[in-house]
Amino acid sequence: MDLRAQRAAAAALKDRLAALGSSHHITNGAALVIDNATGGIIAWAGSNDFFDAANSGQVDGVTALRQPGSALKPFLYALAMAKGSRPSDLIEDAPIYAAGGHAPLNYDKTYHGFVRLREALACSYNVPAVRLVVKTGLAAFLAKLKDLGFDSLYKPAEFYGEGLALGNGEVTLLELVNAYAALARGGVWLPARFELESPAAPARRAIGRSEAYLITNILSDNSARAPAFGLNSAFNLPFDFAAKTGTTKDYRDNWAVGYTPEWTAGVWVGNFDGSSMRRVSGISGAAPALKEIALAMEKLYGSTPFKRPPGIRTVKVCPDSGLPPSSFCPSSMDEVFSAGNLPPGQCAQHSPAAESAARPSPAKLSVKFPSDGDIFRLDPQTPRAAQALFLKSAGAEGEITWTLDGKELAERGEKVPWPLEPGSHSVFFTEIRNGKTVRSGPARFHVVR
Known part of the structure; x- marks a missing residue:
């Protein structure tokens, strides 16, 4: 001792x-x-x-x-x-x-x-x-x-x-x-x-x-x-x-x-x-x-960094499916794997065949802010009512509708305020083009206390 x-x-x-x-x-x-x-x-x-x-x-x-x-x-x-x-x-x-x-x-x-x-x-x-x-x-x-x-x-x-x-x-x-x-x-x-x-x-x-x-x-x-x-x-x-x-x-x-x-x-x-x-x-x-x-x-x-042993590989995956991303995936992230147990195939969750009628448009609508994977922290010194982020769109041409955590927001537009709430969230928006509903890819973010 x-x-x-x-x-x-x-x-x-x-x-x-x-x-x-x-x-x-x-x-x-x-x-x-x-x-x-x-x-x-x-x-x-x-x-x-x-x-x-x-x-x-x-x-x-x-x-x-x-x-x-x-x-x-x-x-x-x-x-x-x-x-x-x-x-x-x-x-x-x-x-x-x-x-x-x-x-x-x-x-x-x-x-x-x-x-x-x-x-x-x-x-x-x-x-x-x-x-x-x-x-x-x-x-x-x-x-x-x-x-x-x-x-x-x-x-x-x-x-x-x-x-x-x-x-x-x-x-x-x-x-x-x-x-x-x-x-x-x-x-x-x-x-x-x-x-x-x-x-x-x-x-x-x-x-x-x-x-x-x-x-x-x-x-x-x-x-x-x-x-x-x-x-x-x-x-x-x-x-x-x-x-x-x-x-x-x-x-x-x-x-x-x-x-x-x-x-x-x-x-x-x-x-x-x-x-x-x-x-x-x-x-x-x-x-x-x-x-x-x-x-x-x-x-x-003292302390030293953890050493990566032989046989470990870093591979990009889609955050939604955990599989290597396709060209349709809105984002990707690095993940580590044993070289003998890499993820198979490719993400099909965002492929055209998996999209609904409201799939992303050729104009590549996207959520400009927040970015996928962002983490926000509530400030304990600031009143909750005063803490909000502005949802921002990219690629939209007409009036857009925001959907956050499966619920449509009442306020419309390319820049919409949203009061911060703790938890994991997902947001996307839609607009009407040529009589059809087109949808942006989702952005997933976290709010922590």
């Missing part, structure tokens, strides 16, 4: 718990930092105050069993990619009823339609995770978690059900941080230990090198997580940092785990008596403490 790191981790935990205060009913937390190269433990804070008997300060939160919530999702997505899924694949975020009549909900209580796997993981959507565990196999997912050192998950797969994808099994912070350290090493698991000289279990490959990189690339993608967490979340650091949160039912547990190639850190906050916190999620509860620990570790140990 490093006394400097230990003091930094304990101070970050104590400061965060003090900032949350009694109003959120949070009494304790734990933090752990591991050296990725050796598995050596750099810092271990088991509670906020060892001598605080009233809040069970002598319980060790690093080894206590708690439900991890969404913090297990990266390992599910890694398994899915090993079985042939890609970051650009579409998965449906719509109501689903799992075994036993359980209907999982997203944290924001809304559904987002078809989303790419990158967005589903980065934004931690619950419904796609349940669909994915059904597709990959519950037993296979549990086996993968055991490969990653989650020995606490000793019960059969049927005991956990599809809820395992949402973290309903109990694990320890030690197991969780060490599993993320395997991602940081490119998929190689090492035992975490205090004494490096003592014999230890041998290293083993738990995740393929390509899959580990793809997951790391997603978890360090600030733009991908912005629709759910905003552009300036606690994970937006001045160096490469891959991170994930977890929040359990009734706000009983908050988790945040992150890593660089050099070190991995994790934080849990909650109450040792199992009582619920008051509306504190992983991004607002544990993540700020993790941020402070990460900044301290970077000063002490």
Whole structure:
């Protein structure tokens, strides 16, 4: 252990718990930092105050069993990619009823339609995770978690059900941080230990090198997580940092785990008596403490960019279909893939055969503003009524009608104001030409708090 790191981790935990205060009913937390190269433990804070008997300060939160919530999702997505899924694949975020009549909900209580796997993981959507565990196999997912050192998950797969994808099994912070350290090493698991000289279990490959990189690339993608967490979340650091949160039912547990190639850190906050916190999620509860620990570790140990392993390729895809774009696609984006699992074919979603009678005209109508993929942030210091953007058209010749999120706007014209609303949005416009309705391509954008 490093006394400097230990003091930094304990101070970050104590400061965060003090900032949350009694109003959120949070009494304790734990933090752990591991050296990725050796598995050596750099810092271990088991509670906020060892001598605080009233809040069970002598319980060790690093080894206590708690439900991890969404913090297990990266390992599910890694398994899915090993079985042939890609970051650009579409998965449906719509109501689903799992075994036993359980209907999982997203944290924001809304559904987002078809989303790419990158967005589903980065934004931690619950419904796609349940669909994915059904597709990959519950037993296979549990086996993968055991490969990653989650020995606490000793019960059969049927005991956990599809809820395992949402973290309903109990694990320890030690197991969780060490599993993320395997991602940081490119998929190689090492035992975490205090004494490096003592014999230890041998290293083993738990995740393929390509899959580990793809997951790391997603978890360090600030733009991908912005629709759910905003552009300036606690994970937006001045160096490469891959991170994930977890929040359990009734706000009983908050988790945040992150890593660089050099070190991995994790934080849990909650109450040792199992009582619920008051509306504190992983991004607002544990993540700020993790941020402070990460900044301290970077000063002490440094950090380097994540290295792309051989066999990874960057390919342009259509954001709507996740497939290589055709000449009809209104936009494209870069995505990373394993060279042996590139997206097949070409996008047909925007081909003439797929267009309706209101397909884009030969004049190439387009939304001039906002641009596809834009992200806007609400200013907390400005009244909401004063925050708006102007929708602007290009290529139109006559009166145009705007449609945003499937609803026609009352105001017409080439420049129309729209009050900012949080969420993911899609906008296009139509005009009448020679008695026919022609339509622009859509522009998709996000508004974050």
